[in-house]
Amino acid sequence: MTTPDRITTPISPDSRTLRTALLLGATSDIGIAVLAELVEHGLERAVLAARDPDAAEQLVLDAAPTLRVDALAWDALEVEGHRAFVERAAEVLGGIDVVICAVGLLGHHAGRSMGPVDVEHMVRTNFAGPAAMLAAVGQHLAPRRHGTIVVLSSVAGVRARRSNYVYGSSKAGLDAFAQGLGDALVGTGVRCVVVRPGFVRSRMTHGLDPAPFSTDPATVARATVAALHRPGQEVVTVPRVLGPAFAVLRAAPRSLWRRVAGDR
Numbered sequence: 001m002t003t004p005d006r007i008t009t010p011i012s013p014d015s016r017t018l019r020t021a022l023l024l025g026a027t028s029d030i031g032i033a034v035l036a037e038l039v040e041h042g043l044e045r046a047v048l049a050a051r052d053p054d055a056a057e058q059l060v061l062d063a064a065p066t067l068r069v070d071a072l073a074w075d076a077l078e079v080e081g082h083r084a085f086v087e088r089a090a091e092v093l094g095g096i097d098v099v100i101c102a103v104g105l106l107g108h109h110a111g112r113s114m115g116p117v118d119v120e121h122m123v124r125t126n127f128a129g130p131a132a133m134l135a136a137v138g139q140h141l142a143p144r145r146h147g148t149i150v151v152l153s154s155v156a157g158v159r160a161r162r163s164n165y166v167y168g169s170s171k172a173g174l175d176a177f178a179q180g181l182g183d184a185l186v187g188t189g190v191r192c193v194v195v196r197p198g199f200v201r202s203r204m205t206h207g208l209d210p211a212p213f214s215t216d217p218a219t220v221a222r223a224t225v226a227a228l229h230r231p232g233q234e235v236v237t238v239p240r241v242l243g244p245a246f247a248v249l250r251a252a253p254r255s256l257w258r259r260v261a262g263d264r
């Protein structure tokens, strides 16, 4: 991370208006819903980072037809190119106001059935790849003293369940990384907001029975954008009731947690 004492650019006076965005994982239902919600609050232009940029562009324009978009090929696992990709996105946008990291891979109820190759792939997709990109984003934004980073974590990372502990542990890693990054960026003018949804009815969970307090991408998007307009809010749990619920559950004895989580 570039040290704050090398920072020279002043914070923009309209730093609370988010006009440009970089969406990482730009075919994500939740990520696209966040972009659409940001458009309602003044977002004008976005770079869409996706493995399939054409698909991402189509999906985003369906959801936010007025948004000016540039869709670029990007794979979270190709970490060597992350720094250059951020520079390119910033050049296209003329400066980045907000970065949304929506990369993720669930794997339906995959736990013990996952062997070493699948485990490594999930950990790289949910944690190592996004973390490497967030490091690049932090290094780009900090010297410019401007920018907001939104990281899609999950309540699944608060306490891993036996049915999907690979996903849960990978989200826990990303969540801890994002919190640490946010703390490291304090004083630079850059902010990192961690979003922890519960079960969201999206492409990722298609075909699964909804968990209690399930929600939809638009609801996650509204809560996320509302938090961006509240200076100081660092974590958003959606729906809100899951925040205190998981604060209790994470402290529950393991035997009780196993019963509560069941096979969900």
Ligand SMILES: NC(=O)c1ccc[n+]([C@@H]2O[C@H](COP(=O)([O-])OP(=O)(O)OC[C@H]3O[C@@H](n4cnc5c(N)ncnc54)[C@H](OP(=O)(O)O)[C@@H]3O)[C@@H](O)[C@H]2O)c1
Residues within 6 Å of the ligand: 024, 025, 026, 027, 028, 029, 030, 031, 050, 051, 052, 074, 075, 076, 077, 101, 102, 103, 104, 105, 125, 129, 152, 153, 154, 155, 196, 197, 198, 199, 200, 201, 202, 203, 204, 205
């Ligand atoms: N849905 C839920 O219940 C839920 C709950 C809590 C948290 N979350 C988190 O919210 C985020 C968005 O989830 P979602 O529900 O919107 O799921 P989604 O629609 O399946 O989106 C996941 C995104 O990750 C992208 N991705 C996967 N591997 C990638 C890679 N190697 N490089 C680049 N992009 C890659 C996918 O791109 P492709 O189109 O190329 O596959 C897709 O854009 C994820 O981080 C997820 O863990 C979801």
